[in-house]
Amino acid sequence: MTQNILARNNVKVFGKGTQPMLFAHGFGCDQNMWRFVTPAFEESYRIVLFDYVGSGKSDLRAYSAERYGSLEGYAEDVLDICSALELSNIIFVGHSVSSVIGMLASIREPDRFERLIMIGPSPCYINDPAGYVGGFERADITGLLDVMEKNYIGWANFLAPVVMKNPQRPELTRELEESFCSTDPKIARRFAEGTFFSDNRSDLQKVTIPSLIMQCSEDAIAPLDVGDYLKRHLPGSTLRVMEATGHCPHMSHPDETIRIIREYLSAGGGD
């Protein structure tokens, strides 16, 4: 069972420390997104990287539209890995939608987690006319799905599950590495829908683990309003607004990202 999970989610474990630091990638990418940041923590922590089923080099055969149609299904991946590796005192680092996935996992098994570090989080992306600013209207997300449909083309559309199982064809592996991290358009679409149509505002108050909200300036996907909302509704949370712009500071501004995480961890608690 353990071996199955580790293979299923392409789990990588390395680092010289004992306390686990579990990095969870966001929608559209895979564990490789952390490679500018993990070197800074390898000495002091035990780094755990993984791909959600349907992304990266995970086992696509394990994908089920029903389970992964909601973020709870993704949270289960996280908990499966924690259980397989017998992790506790986890520092969970989640990008974008993985922030919420981490939250959900911590609500189900709070004893495993020590801290939640959330990069570019949002509990709900769609604006609520009752006064919540998520940043998007439903039509925007439909537009995103159209753009995705126009981009997930070529061999990836038809061959992905078959090709990925073929180690005798290294040239395909090379192509794989340079295509989108989730090669199956249907899986990607469901992940997009599950991410952008979810509303987890009511889950915030159930979180018992202290958390760091890393808010980028000028982030189109997690605007400042959202960081603010989180600060007010997520118990035990600390908000740090970064100088980095965009949505992927751990890739575009790794130094600032590392610095902020280090400061938070050594400060030893919330504010």
Added chain:
Amino acid sequence: MDDLLNRAPCGFLSFADDSKVVDINATLLDSLGYELEEVRGRHLETFLPVASRIFYQTHFFPLLKLHGRVEEVYLSLRAKDGSEVPVLANAARRDHGAPVIYDCILMQMRQRNQYEDQILAARKLAEEATRAKDEFLAVVSHELRSPLTAILGWAHLMKSGKLDEATTKRAVEIIERNADSQNQLIEDLLDFSRIISGKIRLDVGRVEPDSLVEAALDVVRLAADAKGIRLQAVLDPKAGPVSGDPERLQQVMWNLLSNAIKFTPKGGRVQVRLARVNSSVEITVSDTGQGISADFLPYVFERFRQADNTTTRLHTGLGLGMAITKHIVELHGGTIRAVSPGEGQGASFIVRLPVMVVHTPEQLSNATTEPPPVAGVAPAAELTRLDGVRVLVVDDEKDARDLLGTILTQCGAVAKTAASVSAALEIIRGGKLDVLISDIEMPNEDGYSLIRKVRSLEDGPNRSIPAIALTAHARASDRLRSLTAGYQLHIPKPVGPAELVMSIANLTNRDHNGSSEI
């Protein structure tokens, strides 16, 4: 920037790790409607509408950052005036030096984009059509099989000889009812096939809608009574006439009424209103039945569609009735629409037909003021007598010969049968006959050959014998061929006994009491 690059026939853009624009060529600035100073140093997202912005942040940038290259990515850019510019992007990290710079070529693909949109839409339609067709095929095979179960089951029981007389009678009724229903299903299928291949022809004449509605009501009254459903008619006798095929319009009325009755529970009400609305005649059939949900309403008239396709659905049928109805109404230059406040709240179907305004002399003299009687199978007791009529039935299938022979004998006819053209010719040369009924498709020699030979016999009693082609070939071209070959009538199978016997009676000049006028 190099002049060649600046004016190259494609857009060029370079940006840093923070996605801020480092440089941009004149071609791209022109297509976006910006000046250089407005753009340099600004975040790329300035030119990206929302959807592309999200895609850039979640897919494009990570891929570029991690692999150093991005190929053939579709994005939509936003020009200064707000219009969207679809582009295909290739980007690569510059190999030399720091800080990191990415170079990006953007090619406009307006036409390709439209083309792709069309392909994607067509594919979706095709996938949906295939799915609907698959579902339909599943429904058809189920619906065609269901009556067979009853027919075979009861036939077996009757064969066992263990049934008493009352049960046997019931068995026969059940078999007949199920065979009828299967016949109707096949008729619907064929009808539909004729309609979609454009082979349907309308026999257009003058039709009075109030008689049309009343005739249809007569047909469904029995079914309505059986369910305790009240039938109401509010008919304006001056709302008309319309120009149309009375049989087809009858079919429309019958479809709407029987549907209304089908979907209305016991004790409910079905109402028909006929009124003149401007230059149209409007016929509304409303019921107090289960109604139509808002989700399904747009699809009510689509072929193969039923509101409930599951195995536990209450109502059987092929889902073609409404599609056929709509086609016929539209062939008449009319419209039909469905209205329903929602599930459980009844429904109304509103048919509009153009009023017939110009009365040509031909139309007036050919006008029928009553629609023809609705086809049905008369009970056996009412079949016209054919006492003493000498009939020869030619068919290679034994069951068909036996069936026809039995029917004719019961009406008092003297029936002979033959299984082939050669056997038939022997009987024809043998003695005077009154009517020849022949199948067309037979092994070795067919019915066309038979009638040609009969018509070229040397003078004999049977050379001009009245002849009926009775065949499953039912196209207009088949009919023409039969008549040309020498048959007087061409009747498609299966034929109801009443129709067959009446045809024979007419051909042999029997009046309806069965006595000969000769």
